[in-house]
C-alpha cells in the first residue's frame with residue numbers, strides 16, 4: 001500500500017518528464033505486477049493526451065476588426081456608445097411599463113380568483129353554470145371593495161408604492177439577467 | 189521577411205498598425221482558447237480576448253525588447269480572465285454549453301465524446317487548478333513560465349497542476365469513457 005503511494009508520486013513525476021532512469025525502472029517494475037497503479041498510470045496518460053489534443057478555438061474574423069477599430073479609430077466606437085445606452089433606456093422603459101401591467105393584472109386576477117374559490121365552497125349546492133355566474137358577480141363585487149381601498153389616501157399611497165417598487169425591481173432583474181447573458185435576446 | 193513577436197511588439201510600439209494586427213493574428217487563437225477553456229463560455233471568452241489585446245496595446249510602452257512576448261501576453265490574458273470570473277454571479281458560474289457554441293459557428297468543430305467530457309470536467313475544477321492545467325497541458329508551457337504568468341512560486345504551480353490533473357483523471361474515470 002505504502003509502495004503504491006510512492007509509485008503515485010513517480011507517475012506524477014513521469015508526466016512532467018522528471019523521472020531518473022532508476023525511478024523509471026522502479027515504476028515499470030511495479031506496474032507490471034500491480035494492476036491498480038498500472039490503471040492509474042494509463043488513465044493519466046489518457047487525460048493528458050486528451051487535454052493536449054483539444055482543438056484550438058477560432059474566435060472569428062470580427063475579433064480583429066473590433067479590436068483594430070477600437071484602438072485606431074476612436075470616433076466610430078464612441079458613436080456607438082450613446083446609441084447603446086439609448087436602446088438601454090428604451091428597453092428599460094418598455095420593461096417598466098409592461099411589468100406594471102403584468103403585476104396589476106396578476107393582482108386583479110388573484111383577487112377575483114381568490115373570491116371565486118372561496119365562494120365555490122359556500123355555494124356547492126348550486127348547479128355548475130349557476131355557480132360560475134354567482135362567482136363572477138362575487139368577483140365583480142370584490143372589485144368594488146378594492147375600489148374603496150383607493151378612497152383612503154394612505155392605503156392607496158401604500159399600494160402605489162408597492163406596485164412601483166415591484167415594477168422597478170422586475171425591470172432591474174430582467175435587465176441584469178440580460179446584461180449577464182442569462183437571457184440572450186440575440187439568440188432567440 | 190518574418191518578424192519575431194518581440195520585433196512586432198517594438199514596431200507596434202512605434203505606431204506600426206500592421207505590425208500590431210499581425211500580433212493579434214498570431215495570438216488570437218491561443219488567447220481565445222485559454223479564455224474559453226477557463227471561462228467555459230464563448231461570449232465571455234470573446235470579451236476577454238478583446239480586452240486582452242486592447243490592454244496589450246495600452247501597455248505596449250512598457251514592453252522592452254529583452255522580454256519574451258508570449259508569457260507577457262498570457263499574463264495579461266490570465267489577469268483579465270480571472271477578473272471576469274470574479275465579477276460573475278454565482279448562478280452563471282458553470283456553463284456547459286461550451287461544446288456546442290464554442291468559437292466560430294461556421295467552423296463548427298465536431299468534438300469527440302472524449303474531448304467533450306474533458307472540456308466539461310475541466311470546467312468543474314477549482315479555478316486555480318483549472319488555469320494551471322490549461323497552461324501546462326493545453327498550451328504546454330514550462331512550469332517556470334507558468335509560475336511567471338501566474339505570479340506564483342514554482343512549487344505552488346506544480347501542486348496546482350498535479351491536483352488538477354488528478355481530479356480530471358478521477359472525473360473522467362467516473363464517466364466511464
Ligand SMILES: [Zn+2]
Nearest residue numbers: 004007034037
Ligand atoms: Zn501499486
